[in-house]
Amino acid sequence: xxxxxxxxxxxxxxxxxxxxxxxxxxxxxxxxxxxxxxxxxxxxxxxxxxxxxxxxxxxxxxxxxxxxxxxxxxxxxxxxxxxxxxxxxxxxxxxxxxxxxxxxxxxxxxxxxxxxxxxxxxxxxxxxxxxxxxxxxxxxxxxxxxxxxxxxxxxxxxxxxxxxxxxxxxxxxxxxxxxxxxxxxxxxxxxxxxxxxxxxxxxxxxxxxxxxxxxxxxxxxxxxxxxxxxxxxxxxxxxxxxxxxxxxxxxxxxxxxxxxxxxxxxxxxxxxxxxxxxxxxxxxxxx
Amino acid sequence: xxxxxxxxxxxxxxxxxxxxxxxxxxxxxxxxxxxxxxxxxxxxxxxxxxxxxxxxxxxxxxxxxxxxxxxxxxxxxxxxxxxxxxxxxxxxxxxxxxxxxxxxxxxxxxxxxxxxxxxxxxxxxxxxxxxxxxxxxxxxxxxxxxxxxxxxxxxxxxxxxxxxxxxxxxxxxxxxxxxxxxxxxxxxxxxxxxxxxxxxxxxxxxxxxxxxxxxxxxxxxxxxxxxxxxxxxxxxxxxxxxxxxxxxxxxxxxxxxxxxxxxxxxxxxxxxxxxxxxxxxxxxxxx
DNA sequence: CGCCAGATTGACACGGCTCAAGCGGTGTGG
DNA sequence: CCACACCGCTTGAGCCGTGTCAATCTGGCG
Numbered sequence: 001x002x003x004x005x006x007x008x009x010x011x012x013x014x015x016x017x018x019x020x021x022x023x024x025x026x027x028x029x030x031x032x033x034x035x036x037x038x039x040x041x042x043x044x045x046x047x048x049x050x051x052x053x054x055x056x057x058x059x060x061x062x063x064x065x066x067x068x069x070x071x072x073x074x075x076x077x078x079x080x081x082x083x084x085x086x087x088x089x090x091x092x093x094x095x096x097x098x099x100x101x102x103x104x105x106x107x108x109x110x111x112x113x114x115x116x117x118x119x120x121x122x123x124x125x126x127x128x129x130x131x132x133x134x135x136x137x138x139x140x141x142x143x144x145x146x147x148x149x150x151x152x153x154x155x156x157x158x159x160x161x162x163x164x165x166x167x168x169x170x171x172x173x174x175x176x177x178x179x180x181x182x183x184x185x186x187x188x189x190x191x192x193x194x195x196x197x198x199x200x201x202x203x204x205x206x207x208x209x210x211x212x213x214x215x216x217x218x219x220x221x222x223x224x225x226x227x228x229x230x231x232x233x234x235x236x237x238x239x240x241x242x243x244x245x246x247x248x249x250x251x252x253x254x255x256x257x258x259x260x261x262x263x264x265x266x267x268x269x270x271x272x273x274x275x276x277x278x279x280x281x282x283x284x285x286x287x
Numbered sequence: 288x289x290x291x292x293x294x295x296x297x298x299x300x301x302x303x304x305x306x307x308x309x310x311x312x313x314x315x316x317x318x319x320x321x322x323x324x325x326x327x328x329x330x331x332x333x334x335x336x337x338x339x340x341x342x343x344x345x346x347x348x349x350x351x352x353x354x355x356x357x358x359x360x361x362x363x364x365x366x367x368x369x370x371x372x373x374x375x376x377x378x379x380x381x382x383x384x385x386x387x388x389x390x391x392x393x394x395x396x397x398x399x400x401x402x403x404x405x406x407x408x409x410x411x412x413x414x415x416x417x418x419x420x421x422x423x424x425x426x427x428x429x430x431x432x433x434x435x436x437x438x439x440x441x442x443x444x445x446x447x448x449x450x451x452x453x454x455x456x457x458x459x460x461x462x463x464x465x466x467x468x469x470x471x472x473x474x475x476x477x478x479x480x481x482x483x484x485x486x487x488x489x490x491x492x493x494x495x496x497x498x499x500x501x502x503x504x505x506x507x508x509x510x511x512x513x514x515x516x517x518x519x520x521x522x523x524x525x526x527x528x529x530x531x532x533x534x535x536x537x538x539x540x541x542x543x544x545x546x547x548x549x550x551x552x553x554x555x556x557x558x559x560x561x562x563x564x565x566x567x568x569x570x571x572x573x574x
Numbered sequence: 575c576g577c578c579a580g581a582t583t584g585a586c587a588c589g590g591c592t593c594a595a596g597c598g599g600t601g602t603g604g
Numbered sequence: 605c606c607a608c609a610c611c612g613c614t615t616g617a618g619c620c621g622t623g624t625c626a627a628t629c630t631g632g633c634g
Contacts, residue, residue: 055529071435073435073439075439075443075444075525076525077443077525079443080443081438081439081442081443083435083438083439084435094428094431095428095431095432097424097428098421098424098425098428099428099432099532101529103432103435103436103527103529103530104435127417130414133420134385137384137385137427138385140424140427140428140431141381141382141384141385141386141427143431144381144382144427144430144431144434145382145386145390147431147434147435147438148358148360148370148371148390148391148434149390150438151368151370151434151437151438151441151486152360152362152368152370154438154441154442154486155368155441155483155485155486156362156364156366156367156368156486157362158589158590159589159590190611190612190613191612191613192612196442198442199438199441199442199443200590200591201590201591201592202612202613203590203591203592203613203614203615204589204590204591206613206614206615207590207614207615208590210614238362238363238364240390242342242388242390243390245386445621446621446622477579477580477581478580478581479580487622487623488622488623488624489580489581490581490582490583490622490623490624490625491621491622491623493581493582493583494582494583494622497582509631
């Protein structure tokens, strides 16, 4: 156990309040206070700490205040899959709200701070402060939407598009919480983490990153991401931020190119691959 | 839209009440009545009906009482992806609870009946009947869990394992709602639908199904699934029903073999990954 | 009887995986 | 201060699972 005790400025929720509009924007002072006092521990944890083990019983939610966390799943053949990345303001294990055993674990990818909210207190909070319940609903549904997009990515996008899409998503999510510097941000994932997130291998991630970089779209080096050409990158992978359901950033990150002509094909009965594969303006050489 | 009006035994929620333990099991008579009267329309719809178009505004939930529905997403290159299948008792578009525009559409895969619950009434219901809100929470989180498993499948399982896993999951889900006949059930999906669900192509689905059949594991023909060897099939794909969070069926469908599953690998089996990753499996600490 | 969506098959291409070696930093102990 | 170990990154060669393209077959139905 490497988790230290609460200390310094980690001992409050200020970071969370300031950075996650859609969790706290609609809460008044009373709600925020109620939330804060319901949270038991606030812990400072080091990179590599497991907040929750796969298949272990659980009875509390972990709300990430600072740092990065990952949900992970060890598959039956021993391989690993990462179904979610948590950044400040995210809840690492929302399912613990109702289930006492989750089929994934949660580990810290960097040092950080975590608020622990016992399930029973969360339920009590929902009863007394409906606005908090609303905020959690939004979180749950947004998480669902992100998961849907990730699944779609793995099912229907190429390796380089998947990587590009993930980097786009993270830029948006990190911008909201003030963790970006223009079009750059720190990303404490190894190439193997990225591979396990996207359903690829680390070797292929390595080659894909080189390809994206040689196309002058984005550089990922030394745990830092720098997006050189947002318009080209987002167009290349078909990134459209609406699935994040963050009204605030729709403008800033809206696709600058029309969302491609292949859109109006509503009838599900149609062929799944209508041949039309518009070459995106600046696709890097290797797909 | 070919939705007809309510008719015959479609005009009530009896099917739903009877079949979805975790949606209605914890509701008393008053809750059920409240739910029923909150639902506006109950519609009989034909196969191919679109309940919701991708990116269209929406303001009501569609609760499937009978038949099959699919969420679908048309990707930027024109290909299709199916992130969820709905069977009786499922909610086709849960996100509509809070978002007024969804990034997926919903279509009927078969004829069926659908209850329409306007968002505002759902919210009112939650306020007056907390047990209903609880039931919806469970649904939302279970859905999330299924999505996670699907993503893991696409990221880390072979084509034949993915197909097998889907067929296992559907057997369990359909058994709960009384739509199976022993280890058989009707599946109104074309091979192309299956392909779009699993992130594959219909040609490959065809070959994979033949392979599974030649291994005497499962037969999928004429829109009907017959599982010949549940133990072998579930072991082959590493199916463990816990992610469905259905206490009732844990015994019946529990894996009969230890999940290590180095067994029953016809020509389908893929080289497994023997390398366990110590960094995640033997993590030293838990909070 | 003809039509048509869906299922099936074959030949071939290629994206991503596997295996394996080597490189570069960085922390640790002698 | 060096030697070493370790971990993550990089690169190369070759393989194979799955996609692509295209033709043909099948069964249900008007």
